[in-house]
Amino acid sequence: MGQPTPATDDGWWRSAVIYQVYVRSFADGDGDGTGDLAGVRARLPYLAELGVEALWFTPWYRSPMKDGGYDVADYRAIDPAFGTLAEAEKLIAEARELGIRTIVDIVPNHVSDQHPWFRTALAGGPGRELFHFRPGRGEHGELPPNDWQSEFGGPAWTRLPDGDWYLHLFAPEQPDLNWAHPAVRQEHEDILRFWFERGVAGVRVDSAALLAKDPELPDVTDGRAPHPYVDRDELHDVYRAWRAVADEYGAVFVGEVWLPDTERFARYLRPDELHTAFNFSFLTCPWDADRLRTSIDDTLAEHAPVGAPATWVLCNHDVTRTVTRYGRADTGFDFATKAFGTPTDLALGTRRARAAALLSLALPGAVYVYQGEELGLPEADIPLDRIEDPMHARSGGTDPGRDGCRVPLPWAAGEPHAGFGGDPWLPQPDGWAAYAADRQAEDPGSMLSLYRAAIRLRPEFGDGPLTWLPAPDGVLAFTRADALCVVNLADTPVDLPAHTELLLHSGPLDTAGRLPGDTAVWLRA
Template identity: 85%
Template sequence: MGQPRHAQKEWWRSAVIYQVYVRSFADGDGDGTGDLAGVRSKLPYLAELGVDALWFSPWYLSPMKDGGYDVADYRAIDPSFGTLAEAEKLIAEARELGIRTIVDIVPNHVSDRHPWFRAALAGGPERELFHVRPGRGAHGERPPNDWTSQFGGPAWTQLPDGDWYLHLFAPEQPDLNWAHPAVRQEHEDILRFWFERGVAGVRIDSAALPAKDPALPDFVEGRDPHPYVDRDELHDIYRSWRTIADEYDGVFVGEVWLPDSERFARYLRPDELHTAFNFAFMTCPWDADRLRTSIDETLAEHAPVGAPATWVLCNHDVTRTVTRYGRTDTGFDFTTKAFGTPTDLALGTRRARAAALLSLALPGAFYIYQGEELGLPEADIPRDRIEDPMHFRSGGTDPGRDGCRVPLPWSSREPYAGFGSREEPWLPLPEDWASYAVDRQAQNPGSMLGLYRMAITIRPVFGDEPLTWLTAPSGVLAFSRAKGAVCVVNLADTPTDLPPHTQLLLASGPLTPDGRLPQDTAVWLRA
C-alpha cells in the first residue's frame, strides 16, 4: 500500500485537502449525477494534482433537500452515488495512491426521512430525540419561540397533531436533541463505523450548533450564553468524540463560524477538535491590510492551543473565488448575495491566481474546493433549475449556492464538457464551460490547473516554520518561512520591486518587462 505524502503522524498539520462534492465531480454511469464510480475514475487526476486527502461532502442516503446535508442513513451510500462497497473500494484505492479520505458528519440535524423522525411523527418515544414542543397562543397556533432558520423564515414547523418541531435549517432537517444519551451514542457509533472502514478523518458540519438551551427561550440580542450557538455543553461532546478518533489516529475538522477568537480556540484544545475552518480569511476582501490582519489573527488564535491553521478560498456554500474577486465588493457575506451582481472575470482570475499562491505559502493546511484549480467562475443558474433551499426560503431573492455546485468540465470535446455523456447533468453547464476543461488546461503549464499543480509540488520549500513578515511597501504582503522561501503578493495599484533573491520559484502571472511585480500578482522566491 502506498504511503501518504505526509507520512508523519500529524500529516493534517500541513496537508493539501481537496473537497469533493460528489454530485458534481464526475459522472461514471452517465445518468447526469456525479457518483463514486466517477470519483474512482479520476483518482489519477487527483494524485497528479498532488493532494494529500479528499474531503467528501455527505454521500449518504438522502432525499437531497439540502444537497445531502439532510441525512436519512449514515451507514448507507445514496443510490445515486453508488454503494457502501464502492465507498470502501474508493477509500482503499485512494490510499494506494497516498490520498486519505475525510467524510462529513452533520450532527445538528437529520433528514425528515430518517427512521427516528418517521417514528416521532407516528407519536413514538423517538420524539424525545428531537425538539418537539407545544406552540404558544391560546390554541398553540404560534411557534414555541422566535428563533429563525439559517435559510430564512421561522425555525419551527407544526406537526399534524398541533405540536411544533425545531429546524435551524430547512423544515426537512429536524434538529436533534443532544441532551438525549441515544443521540450521543448513535453518533459515536457512526464515527466508529467510518473509522473502521478506513477513513482518516471527519469534517463536522455546523459544529457550533448542536447543543440548545433546554428552556428554548426567545433569542435576545447580546444575551450570553446564546440559546443555540457555541454552548459550553458542546465541548463535552467533542471530548468524547476525540477519544474515539484517537483510537484510530483519526482527525477532526470543525465547521465553526464564530467571531470571538477566544471562544473559537476552545474547540481546538488538545482533547477536542484537531482543526477548524478559517472562515475569516475565506470571507476577507482582497485588501492587503485586511488580509494581513486576518492572517495574524488566525495564527494568534491557534497558537495558544497548538493547533494548525486552515486556509480556504471557497467551498460548496460560497461564491467562487474568481467571481467574488472580480466584484466591487470582494468579501463574502450570505446577506449580500444577489442576482445580477456584475463581475470582471479577468480581474477575478488574476487575483484568484495570486490568492492561491498566498494561501499555499501560509503555515497550516490548505483546502481546495473542486473546480477552484480550474479557475471556474460562479455559474448563473436559470431560475427554473435552481434546487438550493436557501433560494426558496428567501422568497426567491437569494440566488442560492447552486452556482458554485455546477458539474466539473473534464473534456472540451465531449457532450456536457465530459462530465457525463448520456444524460443532461443535474445542473446545467454554462455554454463556455468547455474552455475550462481539464484536458485543455492540462496541456498548458500557464493555466490555473498548471499553476495549482506546480504550486503544490513546490510548496514543501516553505517547510513547517512560522511566518515572518518582511518590510514591504503599502499594499504589498511579503513574508518568509523556512529555508529562505519568500512569498510576495502585490495588491497595490502600481508594480513593486522584488526583494533580493537568488531564484524565482513560481509566479501567478508575468512580471513587468523590467522585472517588477505587477498589481494582483504573487511570486514565490528563494532568498
C-alpha cells in the same frame, strides 16, 4: 474492514493540501447526469497528479437531497445515486494506495425528516425526546414556541397536524436532534467508529457550534447569555468524547465553526477536542492587503495557544467562487449580500484568484481546495427554474442560492457535457468546456498548471513559522524557511526583494522585472 489501529499521529493533517469533493458534481461514472463514486474512482489519477494529500467528501449518505445531502436519512448507507457502501470502501482503499486519505462529512445538528427516528416520532411511536417538539404559543398554539429563525430564512419551527411544533435551524426537512439525550450521543459515536473502521482518516463536522440548545428554548431576543443555541459550553463534552474515539484510530477532525470570538473559537481546538477548524475570516476577507494580513495574524495568534494548525480556504460548496468574488466591487463574502446580477470582471477576478492561490498555499497550516478552484471556474448563473438550493426558495426568491458554485465539472473540452458524463443535474453554462481539465493540462499558463506547480513546490516553505518582511503599502511579503512569498495587491508594480531564484509566479513580471498588481511570486531567498 480492519480492526482499530493503534493511535498514530504522523501530523499529515497539520500541513496537508485537502481537496473537497462535492460528489454530485465531480464526475458522472454511469451517465445518468449525477456525479458518483465511480466517477471519483476514475479520476483518482487526476487528483494524485494534482498532488493533494486527502479528499473531503461532502455527505454521500442516503438522503432525499432536500439540502444537497446535508439531510441524512441513513449514515451507514451510500445514497443509491452515488453508489454502494462496498464501492465507498473500494474508493477509500484505492485513494490510500495513491497516498490520498479520505475525510467524510458528519452532520450532527440534524437529520432528514425521512430518518427512521423522525418517522417513528411522527407516527406516534417513541422517540420524540430525540428531537425538539414543543407546543406553540398563542391562544391556540398557533404561534411558534420561540422567535428562532432558520439559517435558510423564515421561522425555525414547523407545525404538525397534531398541533405540536418541531425545531429545524435549517430546512423543515432537517429536524434538529436533541443533544441532551444520551441516545443521540451514543449513535454518533457509533457512526464515527463505523467509518473509521472502513479506513476513513478524518471527519469534517458540519455546523459544529450549533448542536447544544438551552433546554428552556428561550427567545434569542430576550438578551440572555449565553446564546440559546450557538457555541454553548456543554458542546465541548461532546467533542471530548469524540476525540477519544478518533484517537483510537489515529483519525482527525475539522470543524465548521463560524464564531467571531477568537478565544471562544480556540476552545474547540484544545488538545482533547477537535484537531482543526475552518478559518472563515480568511475565506470571507476582501482582497485588501491590510485586512488579509490582519486575518492571517489573527488566525495564527488564535491557534498558537492550543497548538492547532491553521486552515486556509478560499471557497467551498456554500460560497461564491473565488474568481467571481474577487472580480466584484465587494470582494468579501457575506451570505446576506448575495444578489442576482452583481457586476463581475472575470479577468480581474481570475488574476486575483491566481495570486490568492499562491498566498494561501504558502501559509503555515493546511489548505483546502474546493473542486473546480484549480480550474478557475467562475460562479455560474442558474436558470430560475433549475435552482435546487433551499436558500433560494426560503428567501422568497431574492437569494440566488449556492447552486452557482456546484455546477458539474468540465473534464474534456471535446466531449458532450464537457466530459462530465450524462446530462448534468445542474446545467453547465455556455463556454464551460473552455475550462476543461484536459485543455488546461496542456497549457503551462493555465490555472490547473499553476495549482499543480504550487502544490509540488509548497514544501520549499518548510514547516516553520511565518516572518513578515518590510513591504510597500498594498504588498504582502513574508518568508518561511528559505522561501519568500510576495503578493502585490496595489495598483502599481513593485520591485522584488533580493532572491536567488524565481520559483513560481501567478502572472508575468513587467518588462522591468517588477511585480505587477494582483500578482504573486514565490522566491528562493
